[in-house]
Structure formats: structure tokens, C-alpha cells
Amino acid sequence: xxxxxxxxxxxxxxxxxxxxxxxxxxxxxxxxxxxxxxxxxxxxxxxxxxxxxxxxxxxxxxxxxxxxxxxxxxxxxxxxxxxxxxxxxxxxxxxxxxxxxxxxxxxxxxxxxxxxxxxxxxxxxxxxxxxxxxxxxxxxxxxxxxxxxxxxxxxxxxxxxxxxxxxxxxxxxxxxxxxxxxxxxxxxxxxxxxxxxxxxxxxxxxxxxxxxxxxxxxxxxxxxxxxxxxxxxxxxxxxxxxxxxxxxxxxxxxxxxxxxxxxxxxxxxxxxxxxxxxxxxxxxxxxxxxxxxxxxxxxxxxxxxxxxxxxxxxxxxxxxxxxxxxxxxxxxxxxxxxxxxxxxxxxxxxxxxxxxxxxxxxxxxxxxxxxxxxxxxxxxxxxxxxxxxxxxxxxxxxxxxxxxxxxxxxxxxxxxxxxxxxxxxxxxxxxxxxxxxxxxxxxxxxxxxxxxxxxxxxx
Numbered sequence: 001x002x003x004x005x006x007x008x009x010x011x012x013x014x015x016x017x018x019x020x021x022x023x024x025x026x027x028x029x030x031x032x033x034x035x036x037x038x039x040x041x042x043x044x045x046x047x048x049x050x051x052x053x054x055x056x057x058x059x060x061x062x063x064x065x066x067x068x069x070x071x072x073x074x075x076x077x078x079x080x081x082x083x084x085x086x087x088x089x090x091x092x093x094x095x096x097x098x099x100x101x102x103x104x105x106x107x108x109x110x111x112x113x114x115x116x117x118x119x120x121x122x123x124x125x126x127x128x129x130x131x132x133x134x135x136x137x138x139x140x141x142x143x144x145x146x147x148x149x150x151x152x153x154x155x156x157x158x159x160x161x162x163x164x165x166x167x168x169x170x171x172x173x174x175x176x177x178x179x180x181x182x183x184x185x186x187x188x189x190x191x192x193x194x195x196x197x198x199x200x201x202x203x204x205x206x207x208x209x210x211x212x213x214x215x216x217x218x219x220x221x222x223x224x225x226x227x228x229x230x231x232x233x234x235x236x237x238x239x240x241x242x243x244x245x246x247x248x249x250x251x252x253x254x255x256x257x258x259x260x261x262x263x264x265x266x267x268x269x270x271x272x273x274x275x276x277x278x279x280x281x282x283x284x285x286x287x288x289x290x291x292x293x294x295x296x297x298x299x300x301x302x303x304x305x306x307x308x309x310x311x312x313x314x315x316x317x318x319x320x321x322x323x324x325x326x327x328x329x330x331x332x333x334x335x336x337x338x339x340x341x342x343x344x345x346x347x348x349x350x351x352x353x354x355x356x357x358x359x360x361x362x363x364x365x366x367x368x369x370x371x372x373x374x375x376x377x378x379x380x381x382x383x384x385x386x387x388x389x390x391x392x393x394x395x396x397x398x399x400x401x402x403x404x405x406x407x408x409x410x411x412x413x414x415x416x417x418x419x420x421x422x423x424x425x426x427x428x429x430x431x432x433x434x435x436x437x438x439x440x441x442x443x444x445x446x447x448x449x450x451x452x453x454x455x456x457x458x459x
Contacts, residue, residue, distance in 0.1 A: 036383045041396065041406045042230035048245045049218030052237050053396055054230035055406075057389050063129045063226030063233075064393035065112070067139070068401060070219050071121040072188060072253035079118070079191040080198035081210045084153065086116040087160055088207065089123075091152035093145040098152065101138055108134045118189045119253045119331065120401075121215065126390065129227040136240035143244045146211055153204045164196045171269065171341070171442060175276035178267045178440040183280055183335065184256045217241070218249030221400050225393035255332040258282065262438045263459035264351075266452060268445035275347040275443030276339070277354060281436040283327045283336040284427075286402055292415045293423040294327070294431060299374035300366040300424070301325050301357065301432060302338060306373060309357050313340060319350045329402065336431060338439075347443055348451030355455075358434045365425030379413045 039055045046052060071082060090112065091098045105111060108131020115122050127135045167173050173193070180190040222241075224233050259282050284291045295303075302309035302325030313323045323340035338358075342350040366374070385391045386409070399408060441452060452458045 036386050038386065038392075038406055038410050040230075042234060043405075044234050046217070046238055046241070048241070049216075049220070049249060050237075050241060050244070051221045051400070052224070052234050053221065053400060054224040054228065054233045054237075055392065055396070056228060056230055057225050057392060058227045060389070061129050061227045062109075062126055062389060063132050063135075063224055063228050064126045064389045065124070065135060065139075066221075066223040066393045066397040067123040068221045068223075068397050069121045069215060070119070070250040070252045071116060071214055072119060072251045073214070074188055077198055077202070077206075078188070078210075080194035080202050081206055082116045082121070082214075083194050084157060084160060084199060084202050085148075085207045085210055085215075086114040086121060087156045088148050088153050089114050089146050089211075090142055091156070092147045092149050093141045094147060095141055095145070096138070097149075101142070104134060104138055107131070110135045112139065118191050122397075124394075126226075132224070132228065132233060133236055133240065136236055140240045140244060143215065143241070146208075148204050148207050148211070150204050153207060157199060157202060161196045161199050164193060164199060167193060168196075171272065171274060171276050174267065174269065175278050175339075175440060175442045178265065178442060179278040179280060179337075182265055182438060182440050183259050187254070187256045189253060189256045189330065214251060216246035216248065216250050217244050218246060219252065220250055221397060223393050223397045223400070225389050225396065253331050256330055258333075259335055260438065261436050263457050264438065264452075265440045265459050266445050266449060267440055267442040269442050270444060270446075272442070272444045273344055274341050275344055275350075275441055275448055276341050277347070277351055277439070277441055279338040279354060279358075279437045279439035281336045281431065281438070283334040283431060285329065285332075285334045286399075286408075287404060290423070290427055292412075293419045293427045295378055296371055296374045296416070296419055297361065297366065297424050297428040297432065298325055298327060298336070299377060300370045301361050301428075303374070304377055306377075308361065309338070309340075309354070312353050312357055313342075313350060317346075317349070317353060319343070319346045319353070338437075344444055344447050347441065347448040348455055351441065351452065352455055355434050358432050358437065361428045361432045362434075365428055366421065368421045371419075371421045371424050375416055375419070378416050382412060382416075 039057055041053050041055045043053050073082065090101055105127065108128045110125060110127025110131055112123055112125035180192065184190050222237060259280060261281065284294050299307060301307055302323060309323050309325060313319045314321065320340045320342045325336065325338045327334050328337055338354060340350060386395060395409065396406065399405065
């Protein structure tokens with residue numbers, strides 16, 4: 001018998017492989033979605049006001065750390081000082097310099113990173129579970145005694161100014177800042193990136209004063225997830241961070257104003273070869289009973305690659321490589337966002353198609369097949385995101401900030417499964433109507449302005 005080798009077998013294209021004499025090969029049915037067991041979460045508020053959540057999630061001998069501190073400020077200089085504080089928090093204390101901190105963390109396979117935005121300061125990291133006491137020791141020393149050495153702060157200040165200059169030249173940054181101003185006016189939530197001159201003017205004493213006043217435990221949350229004993233971990237936190245105290249709580253960001261529908265703002269960017277389209281409308285917070293239906297409606301519209309918006313703008317028209325929509329949570333609520341970047345020459349047609357798809361979702365509701373595909377994607381991606389220690393820790397921290405807990409997360413797949421096609425159609429009609437939106441278009445106004453104004457709705 002002659003053996004057919006790879007070199008003698010005729011090559012078949014993907015289309016040929018996918019077809020038979022009777023037509024295309026049918027796709028096999030999708031199997032049942034598997035659940036991801038979620039652990040019990042031990043919760044305790046320490047005397048300092050720090051709220052600690054700890055969960056046992058074995059698999060790898062690691063522990064994930066998420067510290068969230070409300071970090072709002074009204075002053076114009078606050079974002080610059082907060083950004084510089086986050087950049088230099090781990091540069092030294094009275095007992096440890098930067099190298100010592102790095103060495104102690106590395107000895108237990110740990111790393112800790114700091115980030116800040118108008119709402120919160122977050123310390124995120126991981127390390128060997130057996131090294132948790134060492135990680136907490138470093139964290140406690142930094143929280144209670146960060147020194148912000150003059151030389152370290154000056155060096156980081158210069159780097160930060162350079163990074164801001166580069167970032168502010170990026171079209172996406174320009175579009176984000178314009179959209180935030182359009183949505184929330186002069187509310188502190190819009191100050192996501194400080195101005196370079198403000199950063200250059202910050203002195204070390206101002207950073208130290210901000211630390212003392214704002215980096216406090218009351219109202220803060222520490223989440224630990226990993227191969228740990230939850231009660232023992234909470235006891236370790238209480239012992240290590242017992243000296244982190246203050247006579248006032250951390251400052252929460254005030255509620256931003258409600259988003260008001262209206263004309264889009266055209267933001268001129270001379271010589272731009274691309275335009276950034278950013279649309280936004282009010283949405284629902286996670287705790288709302290209709291949020292699951294809104295999530296599915298959003299997926300059908302533009303929330304994943306198989307959505308209507310992507311099919312239209314990318315696959316059919318070729319106007320863009322990327323288009324998406326999603327829900328962004330803000331204090332007291334949420335906003336819906338639609339975004340795409342497109343070539344200057346097709347800016348107006350791309351906006352027309354965005355509006356068309358919004359109207360079509362309202363007037364031509366998602367089909368049962370579209371809803372079912374979105375449902376499977378939503379449940380599957382949720383379970384995948386929770387399958388790791390880090391994913392679970394980040395989700396618990398985010399939910400806790402909204403007053404939700406592990407039970408909300410545990411019931412999430414069932415709530416998504418229970419949503420009907422009719423419920424998705426109802427929220428699509430209410431929340432995706434084009435008249436509910438406002439936003440910005442960033443591009444060369446001399447080139448795109450006439451076409452956009454011909455469409456109407458451009459301020």
C-alpha cells in the first residue's frame with residue numbers, strides 16, 4: 001500500500017476544507033458553558049477604617065494585592081501632585097531606599113506598581129504567598145513613612161514632564177480630554193492627565209503634605225487573593241498595617257454632572273490624516289437590574305468583534321481598523337461610549353454609519369441569534385477573566401468600590417442567561433437612540449468640517 005506523504009498530498013485551501021459536495025460543512029454545536037468556582041471572601045474592617053477582603057484561590061503559590069485609596073482633590077494642582085506622588089511613592093523611606101525596597105520585594109518574587117486617576121490611587125502587585133508578610137512590611141513602611149527624597153523626586157518630575165509632552169501630542173489623548181470636557185465640563189473627573197507646567201512646579205514638600213493628608217486608610221480597601229488562609233492573611237494585614245492611621249477618611253470624588261445629549265463638538269487638529277470619533281450617552285450602573293440586558297445590547301452593537309458596528313465600519317465599508325462601544329463607570333452612574341478612528345477623507349461617512357447603526361439597533365432590535373451569541377460571549381469572557389488570581393482580585397476591588405460583593409459576581413452568569421430578547425430590545429430602544437448622544441470629533445476641521453456640518457448635529 002502506498003503511503004501518502006505531506007509532500008505528495010494535494011494542497012487544499014481553507015475554503016475547500018470548509019466545504020463538501022453538499023455545501024459548507026456545518027459548525028458543531030457549542031457545548032455547555034463551564035462555570036468557574038468562586039471562593040468565599042473573608043471581609044473585615046480594621047480599626048483604622050481599612051477594609052480588607054481576602055479569598056483563598058489556590059493553583060499557583062502566589063498572592064495578588066490590590067489596594068484602593070479614594071484620592072480626589074478639587075485644586076487645579078492636585079493632579080500634578082498626585083501623579084508625582086504615585087511615581088515616587090516607592091523611592092525610599094527612613095528605613096529603606098529605593099534599591100532596598102526593590103531587593104526585598106524581589107526576594108519574595110513580588111512587585112508593586114502604583115497608579116492614580118481623578119478618583120483613586122491604586123497599588124497593584126503580586127508575590128509568593130509565603131512572602132506576604134514581607135510584602136505587607138514594605139507596603140506598611142511606604143504608606144507610613146515614604147520620604148520622597150529630593151533627588152528622586154526631581155528626577156521623576158523631569159521624566160514625567162517629558163512623558164506628558166509626548167502623550168498630549170497623541171490623537172487619542174486629545175480625543176479623550178475633549179470628550180471628558182464635553183461630558184463633564186470642569187468637574188475634577190476630567191483631569192486625568194496633569195499639565196506639564198503644573199508638574200514642573202511641584203516641590204517635594206507639597207508631595208509629602210499630600211501624602212499625609214490624602215493617603216489614609218479610612219474608606220480604603222485592600223484585596224488579597226491567592227494561595228492564602230483568608231483569616232490568617234487578615235491578621236497579618238492588621239499586624240503589619242496597624243500603624244497606618246489617620247483622623248479623617250480618604251476623600252471620595254464628588255458625583256459628576258449628568259451627561260446632557262447634544263451636538264458633537266468638532267476639535268480642530270491641523271494636518272491630521274485621521275479623525276477620532278467619540279460618542280457618549282448615559283448608561284446604567286452595574287447594580288441596576290437592567291444592566292445585564294444593556295450589556296448584551298452593547299455587545300450586539302459594538303462591544304465585540306462580531307458586532308454590527310464592526311461589521312459595518314470595518315468589514316463592509318473599510319473605514320477603520322477598529323471600532324468599539326462599551327460602558328464606563330463613573331461615581332454615581334455610568335456612561336456609554338462609542339469610538340473609532342478613521343481616515344480624514346471618510347470622517348463624515350463614518351459618522352453617518354455610526355448614527356445609522358445606533359438608529360438601526362433602536363428600530364431593528366437584536367435578533368434571538370444575535371442575543372444568544374452575545375450572551376455566550378459575555379458569560380465566557382466573564383468566566384475567563386475570573387479564572388486567574390489577578391483577574392478575580394481586580395474584579396473584587398472594582399465591585400467593592402460600587403458596593404457589590406462576590407455574590408453579585410457569583411450570580412452574574414445566571415442573570416445574563418435569564419435576559420430575554422425582548423428585554424434587550426427595550427434597553428436598545430431606550431439607551432442607543434441617536435438623540436441621546438453627544439461627543440466630539442477630532443480632526444482637521446478645514447478638511448472634514450463641511451461634510452460633518454452637512455450631516456447636521458455639529459456644534
